[in-house]
Amino acid sequence: MRAPASSAPPTRAIEIRAQVVPIVSTLLGSATALMPTVALSPTWPPLGLLMLLAWRLLRPEIWMAWIGLPLGLADDLLTGQTLGTGMVTWTACLLLADLVEGRLLWRDYWQEWLLAAIAIAFAMVAGWAIACWTGGATPIRLILPQIAISILCFPIIGRLCARLDRWRLAIGKIRAQD
Amino acid sequence: MKAPSRNKRPGFSRRAQYGLFFSYVIAVTGILVGLGLVVIAHVDPTGFGVIRGGALDATAPISSAARGVVRGAGKVVDGIGAYFYAGSKNAEMARELDRDRAALVRARILALENERLRKMLKLVDDRGGSVAVARIVGSSGVSSRRYATLDAGRAQGVEPGQPVRSPEGLVGHVVDAGMIASRVLLITDSSSVVPVRLARGGAPALAAGRGDGSIEIRPLGAGGNPFNRGDIVLTSGTGGLYPPDVPVAVILSKDGDVAVAWPLANPAQLDYATVEQPFAGLPPPPEPTKTAKP
Numbered sequence: 001m002r003a004p005a006s007s008a009p010p011t012r013a014i015e016i017r018a019q020v021v022p023i024v025s026t027l028l029g030s031a032t033a034l035m036p037t038v039a040l041s042p043t044w045p046p047l048g049l050l051m052l053l054a055w056r057l058l059r060p061e062i063w064m065a066w067i068g069l070p071l072g073l074a075d076d077l078l079t080g081q082t083l084g085t086g087m088v089t090w091t092a093c094l095l096l097a098d099l100v101e102g103r104l105l106w107r108d109y110w111q112e113w114l115l116a117a118i119a120i121a122f123a124m125v126a127g128w129a130i131a132c133w134t135g136g137a138t139p140i141r142l143i144l145p146q147i148a149i150s151i152l153c154f155p156i157i158g159r160l161c162a163r164l165d166r167w168r169l170a171i172g173k174i175r176a177q178d
Numbered sequence: 179m180k181a182p183s184r185n186k187r188p189g190f191s192r193r194a195q196y197g198l199f200f201s202y203v204i205a206v207t208g209i210l211v212g213l214g215l216v217v218i219a220h221v222d223p224t225g226f227g228v229i230r231g232g233a234l235d236a237t238a239p240i241s242s243a244a245r246g247v248v249r250g251a252g253k254v255v256d257g258i259g260a261y262f263y264a265g266s267k268n269a270e271m272a273r274e275l276d277r278d279r280a281a282l283v284r285a286r287i288l289a290l291e292n293e294r295l296r297k298m299l300k301l302v303d304d305r306g307g308s309v310a311v312a313r314i315v316g317s318s319g320v321s322s323r324r325y326a327t328l329d330a331g332r333a334q335g336v337e338p339g340q341p342v343r344s345p346e347g348l349v350g351h352v353v354d355a356g357m358i359a360s361r362v363l364l365i366t367d368s369s370s371v372v373p374v375r376l377a378r379g380g381a382p383a384l385a386a387g388r389g390d391g392s393i394e395i396r397p398l399g400a401g402g403n404p405f406n407r408g409d410i411v412l413t414s415g416t417g418g419l420y421p422p423d424v425p426v427a428v429i430l431s432k433d434g435d436v437a438v439a440w441p442l443a444n445p446a447q448l449d450y451a452t453v454e455q456p457f458a459g460l461p462p463p464p465e466p467t468k469t470a471k472p
Binding site: 031033034035064065066068069072077078079080081082083084085087088091092094095098127128130131132133134135138139142143 | 198201202204205206208209211212213214215216219220226229230233234237240241316318321322323325327354361368369388389390
């Protein structure tokens with residue numbers, strides 16, 4: 001699927017690393033919900049979702065849209081949300097990204113952030129709606145600060161993904177600069 | 179800037195086109211399956227308890243190990259904060275101690291009298307014993323539901339439905355139990371409703387969580403709002419589950435017909451919580467009267 005950018009043949013270890021790093025980093029993002037703090041209101045940004053979107057926008061070719069199903073299920077189990085919340089919202093975000101990307105001729109930083117912001121807001125409002133429907137009707141104003149924090153966090157996560165991407169593909173070491 | 183979709187367009191290869199098409203089919207099917215799971219959760223909230231319990235078992239030790247570090251750091255900050263306004267705080271506490279001493283004496287007299295009256299009535303206190311004492315190791319910071327994680331599970335006898343309390347007050351009840359960890363629905367969650375009564379006067383009420391750390395107290399009696407700022411509400415034991423006379427919350431403000439209260443057991447500060455047997459309900463009156471009052 002992925003064509004190496006340089007003539008140097010990548011070693012087996014780097015091939016595996018290239019496949020595993022995006023998945024593991026997204027799982028680690030979900031696992032930040034295990035932080036040993038007891039929160040009185042939802043404040044922590046959904047870092048798993050942010051990692052997923054950052055990888056998707058940085059490297060559209062590494063994942064098909066269905067990757068949102070297993071990763072979203074893992075997120076549900078790690079964060080203790082209603083099972084299915086992450087599966088539905090994450091996959092819908094990836095489909096949304098596919099849909100928008102097919103229509104864009106070019107892309108810049110602000111567009112990427114706007115797309116991510118829409119996806120984050122959609123996923124969190126959908127998660128809130130599901131939580132409401134399955135028994136915990138909180139006022140929506142409680143998740144607005146969380147949405148704002150998550151949108152503001154996205155560029156940092158994007159940078160982190162870019163650093164991980166360079167390490168994972170060994171860009172600048174055995175491959176040419178991208 | 180780079181083109182949006184590198185290597186995503188399959189080009190003219192039939193196989194690649196079908197591959198992309200099937201990936202979308204899988205994704206949409208998966209979304210429908212996910213929605214099915216949500217519907218099941220709506221119909222049967224305790225479904226998938228085994229899966230959720232297993233995930234809890236796998237993840238709770240991580241939170242458990244790091245919890246001590248966080249608490250240590252929090253204590254340092256609190257310790258520094260305590261030095262500010264030390265003089266005025268000291269004077270205020272001395273005044274408060276004088277006031278409370280008199281109240282304490284009265285309370286001791288009442289406790290003695292209470293014990294004497296109980297003996298006269300030969301009341302049997304058939305309260306279920308505690309099941310386990312466990313540490314609260316984490317909570318759901320991302321989700322809009324309010325759950326906390328306990329590091330005790332079925333191996334210690336914890337089962338879904340058992341009430342959880344701390345020395346300060348009521349914490350919540352167990353909803354998912356794994357082998358070594360369990361998940362507690364806090365009383366501040368918006369799906370939690372606890373039957374309570376006012377400590378002063380005993381007016382019955384319902385304490386419903388609001389999801390933002392506070393609790394809404396709705397009086398059951400008609401007419402007027404019987405609550406004042408600073409009043410304490412206790413569990414009434416009505417309907418079973420929660421044992422009676424556990425402190426729940428202190429009232430902060432009145433808001434029309436309801437009152438806003440803050441839980442006495444702040445889960446963020448808790449060290450240990452006790453899991454108890456579900457309260458079986460108040461015993462029926464010894465002699466059924468003909469004119470039962472509602």
